[in-house]
Amino acid sequence: MILRSLECRFLTIALCDAAEPWQLGSQDAATPMMQGIIDLHHDIFFFLILILVFVSRMLVRALWHFNEQTNPIPQRIVHGTTIEIIRTIFPSVILLFIAIPSFALLYSMDGVLVDPAITIKAIGHQWYRTYEYSDYNSSDEQSLTFDSYTIPEDDPELGQSRLLEVDNRVVVPAKTHLRMIVTPADVPHSWAVPSSGVKCDAVPGRSNLTSISVQREGVYYGQCSEICGTNHAFTPIVVEAVTLKDYADWVSNQLILQTN
Amino acid sequence: MAEKPTIKVETTPGDWRFPSANQTKRCFTCYIEYNKCIEAKGEGSDECTKYAKCYRSLCPGEWIERWKEQRANGTFAGPL
Ligand SMILES: [Cu+2]
Numbered sequence: 001m002i003l004r005s006l007e008c009r010f011l012t013i014a015l016c017d018a019a020e021p022w023q024l025g026s027q028d029a030a031t032p033m034m035q036g037i038i039d040l041h042h043d044i045f046f047f048l049i050l051i052l053v054f055v056s057r058m059l060v061r062a063l064w065h066f067n068e069q070t071n072p073i074p075q076r077i078v079h080g081t082t083i084e085i086i087r088t089i090f091p092s093v094i095l096l097f098i099a100i101p102s103f104a105l106l107y108s109m110d111g112v113l114v115d116p117a118i119t120i121k122a123i124g125h126q127w128y129r130t131y132e133y134s135d136y137n138s139s140d141e142q143s144l145t146f147d148s149y150t151i152p153e154d155d156p157e158l159g160q161s162r163l164l165e166v167d168n169r170v171v172v173p174a175k176t177h178l179r180m181i182v183t184p185a186d187v188p189h190s191w192a193v194p195s196s197g198v199k200c201d202a203v204p205g206r207s208n209l210t211s212i213s214v215q216r217e218g219v220y221y222g223q224c225s226e227i228c229g230t231n232h233a234f235t236p237i238v239v240e241a242v243t244l245k246d247y248a249d250w251v252s253n254q255l256i257l258q259t260n
Numbered sequence: 261m262a263e264k265p266t267i268k269v270e271t272t273p274g275d276w277r278f279p280s281a282n283q284t285k286r287c288f289t290c291y292i293e294y295n296k297c298i299e300a301k302g303e304g305s306d307e308c309t310k311y312a313k314c315y316r317s318l319c320p321g322e323w324i325e326r327w328k329e330q331r332a333n334g335t336f337a338g339p340l
Contacts, residue, residue: 110281115273119317134316135271140324143316179271181283183320200281207320209283248267 017195018161018221027194030214030241034197036105043101047094109197116179116211120170124182124189124202124224127231131170136251144254150234163233164221169240173247174217183207187229193222193239201226214241272314283318290314291327292338 016028029035065071121132125147133144151165172178182191184202191210192199195218200210214220224235242250278286294311301307315324330336 116271117269119271121318121320123320123322132321134321135269135313136267137316140316140321140328143321145321173269176269181318181320185320185322206282206284207287207318208281210281244269248269251267 017218018164019194019223029197030195030216030218030220031197031212032215033109033212034195036108037197040101040105044098047098051094114177116177118172118176119179119181120172121181121183121207122170122191122202122237124184124186124191124228124235126186126229127224127235129166129189129191129235129237130185131168133251133254136255142258144251144258146254148238150236153234161221164223164236164238166236166238169219169238171240171242171247171250172214173244174214174241176244176247177211177213180210180212181207182210184228188226189224189228189235190226191222191237192225193220193237195220195222196239199225214239217241217243272310272317275314287315287319287323288338291319291324292340295340 016023017030018027026034026038026041029038066074118133119135121130121134123130123132128150129148131146131148137143146168148166148168148170150163151160151167153163180191180198180200182200182202183206184204186204188204189202190199191202196212196214198210198212200208202208218241220239220241222237222239224232224237228235272290275286277289290311294308294315297308297311298305327336327338331340
């Protein structure tokens, strides 16, 4: 199984947009946001390895040299100004180098710089999701709304991922700025799609905004990420990114279906 | 078969008054602005369309329904 997972990571050309068995790393980025998160992870890992090597070396050296056999009489140094200054300043500098890219990413994810082209409301329920596309309606009632339920465990067809597939996917256009409005109708939920770098909590009575711009067409899988009751594990999210033209076709088809 | 409606891909633009992730107040504000607008300019006025687009895009359908009910019962919390 591990071999199969490694094969999926390194030998296939298809990008990884869903959770896999034995997965250790992130899923492949589909948005600039996720690319930023992966890059930040790698940046911080550089410092992490540096610190790990340095601390391990100190530990091993201390154990090697200062024990009963090699040094029977312990030294009693309890104070050293120079080393104390160094060991305070140096970690602060490291933290600073981690903080700069971290804050830069945080604020770039938060800031809504461009006007979005589409608003999609993801409404969490126990235990399914309702999606509302209300940009195209001219009254309160006729909005394009559908429920998205999981495919039951004993029901998936060949090629479908167990407990990740839904009956109605959220269709979005690729390379377009999207505004997701996330809110629940009962208890807290969370709308999370790892490949898009989004994990947005759905808090009752509040609507949260998160912006995404999917860079490539594909199907992206995510799961509810806030414990919401018995069927929390059976509340997946599937985003299908298509071209802008296909998206427009899909919307007009859905509108016809809803009016009939 | 019904005539295929042409889809114009556009949504309500961002609002500098509500720059944070929490858009609850924005949806509520748009809803009030729309209703004040149709009170002042009359139902179906073109100037009110942008407010209608705003609250329809941002408010969950359930909230809009609930507010409608509350307004009918006279228990709506906003200044309407
Ligand atoms: Cu959940």
